[in-house]
Structure formats: C-alpha cells, structure tokens
Amino acid sequence: MSITSRTAATPLAAEPQRRGSWYTQPVVWLGIGLFAATIAGCLWLIVVSARYDDQPLPIDGRVFGVPTQPGPAR
Numbered sequence: 001m002s003i004t005s006r007t008a009a010t011p012l013a014a015e016p017q018r019r020g021s022w023y024t025q026p027v028v029w030l031g032i033g034l035f036a037a038t039i040a041g042c043l044w045l046i047v048v049s050a051r052y053d054d055q056p057l058p059i060d061g062r063v064f065g066v067p068t069q070p071g072p073a074r
Helices: 026-050
Strands: none
C-alpha cells in the first residue's frame, strides 16, 4: 500500500535490456579504433626511426646564436 494514494503498489516488471549501452554505440567503436590506430602509428614510427642514424650537421660552433661547446671555465 502506498502512503500517498492508499492503493496497493504494483510490482515493477523486470527491466528490459538497455539499448543505450556503451558497446552498442558506433561512435565509441570509432573512437576506440582511432585511438588504437594512433598508438600503432606511434609505435611504428619509433621502430622505423630506430633503424636509421642521424648524420651530424656541419656547424661552425654556434646554432641560432647559441654556442654548441661549453665556454672556458671561470
């Protein structure tokens, strides 16, 4: 019996399966796929770049006005 209407309360039916679950949303799967592709691309770039050494650049002791070697000790 309900306190406000003084009628017998009816039991609620079993709740149907929710259609708004996260795994049924295509935008979530798109986001997961994009994230996985980004991580795979980063790993691929790291692996490929580790195979090649950088050639040293010919410099005259200063790069953008900053000395490349330490100065004399004081």
